Amino acid sequence: MKALHHLCGFVSLGAVLLSGCGRPRNTVETLAPNEVLDFHTLYAENCAGCHGREGHGGAAIGLANPVFLAIADQASMRRVIANGVHGTAMPAFAENSGGLLTDAQIDVIVREIRSRWSRPGILDGANPPSYAAKSDGDVQRGAVAYRTFCESCHGAGGRGGPQGSDIANDTFLALVSDQGLRTLVIAGRPDLGAPDWRGNVPGHPMSDQDVTDVVAWLVSNRVEAAGQPYSASVSGANHGKRN
Numbered sequence: 656m657k658a659l660h661h662l663c664g665f666v667s668l669g670a671v672l673l674s675g676c677g678r679p680r681n682t683v684e685t686l687a688p689n690e691v692l693d694f695h696t697l698y699a700e701n702c703a704g705c706h707g708r709e710g711h712g713g714a715a716i717g718l719a720n721p722v723f724l725a726i727a728d729q730a731s732m733r734r735v736i737a738n739g740v741h742g743t744a745m746p747a748f749a750e751n752s753g754g755l756l757t758d759a760q761i762d763v764i765v766r767e768i769r770s771r772w773s774r775p776g777i778l779d780g781a782n783p784p785s786y787a788a789k790s791d792g793d794v795q796r797g798a799v800a801y802r803t804f805c806e807s808c809h810g811a812g813g814r815g816g817p818q819g820s821d822i823a824n825d826t827f828l829a830l831v832s833d834q835g836l837r838t839l840v841i842a843g844r845p846d847l848g849a850p851d852w853r854g855n856v857p858g859h860p861m862s863d864q865d866v867t868d869v870v871a872w873l874v875s876n877r878v879e880a881a882g883q884p885y886s887a888s889v890s891g892a893n894h895g896k897r898n
Contacts, residue, residue, distance in 0.1 A: 689750075689757050694767040697760055701748060710772055712846035714744070716839060721774035722851045723842040726786045733765045740832050784841050784852055784863040787834065792871025800865045801872050804855040813876065818848065828873065829881035836870045 691697060698710075706712065710719030717723070737754075739747035748754035749761060756764075801813065810816030813823030821827070831839075840861070843851035853860040861869075 688755065689760070692759065692763050694763055694771075697756075697764050698767075701756065702764065705744065707846070710768065712844060716835075716842065716844065717846050718768050719772035720842050720845060721772065721777040722783075723838060724769055724773045725778050726783050726841055727838070728786070729765055729769060731786060732768070733761060736761050736764060740835070742829075743832050743835065744830055781853060781860065784837075784861065784866045786838070786841075788837060788867045788870070789863065790867060792867040792869075792874075794868075794871050794875045796864075797868035797870070797872025797875075800861070800869045804861055804865065805869065807855075808849070813873065820847075822873065823876040825876070825878045825881040828877045833870060833874055836873050837866060840866050840869055 702710075702718065704713070705715040706718045711717050712720070735745065736756075737747065737749035738752050739745050739754075746754065748756040750757060805813070805819075805822075806816070808816055808819030809822050810819065813821065815821035828836075839849075841852045843849045843854065845851075852866060855861065
């Protein structure tokens with residue numbers, strides 16, 4: 656009986672110990688998506704796919720570009736993130752615009768981008784062109800400004816050159832807004848070797864009007880339907896082959 660008593664006590668103690676194994680002492684609470692306020696998580700999941708890891712650029716301008724951060728104010732950045740840019744690849748992220756981010760999450764993204772990646776003094780006393788255009792551009796003046804400041808890299812007519820891409824490409828122009836073009840001309844793409852508004856012609860930075868006119872010239876190259884649709888003859892030939 657004494658042996659049986661000890662055995663029962665051992666079994667009871669084991670049951671208690673085993674029952675405790677299924678209850679972790681330190682549980683980590685899983686946050687709902689709309690409760691996440693960690694910048695690294697928010698940026699990686701919502702921004703890095705287009706703007707690059709650590710803001711260094713990708714399909715879209717790098718948000719860690721300090722010249723961009725010097726010309727674009729906080730309100731402008733927040734508006735673009737919240738509402739998106741119609742007709743481009745930039746979606747709206749705010750919940751009230753059909754996105755998935757709360758106001759608090761957007762505030763974190765904007766605040767941290769600016770605090771982490773801005774560089775005081777990056778303009779070195781220069782007076783940059785305004786972030787948004789102040790007047791209408793002139794296409795003819797823009798063609799002249801393009802030849803002066805851009806053609807050496809991007810080629811005649813914007814069709815590409817040894818150091819720059821085809822920026823008159825109809826697909827590219829269909830995916831970038833007027834403001835996006837202006838931002839690229841002013842801030843450059845250092846990740847791609849493209850200088851900002853000061854570096855195209857040494858000692859001769861682009862004026863605000865130069866930028867406005869170049870953008871007007873670029874916009875004039877947009878077509879109603881971007882891409883290269885098949886001609887009727889090619890379409891008919893392919894249709895015949897399928898049959």
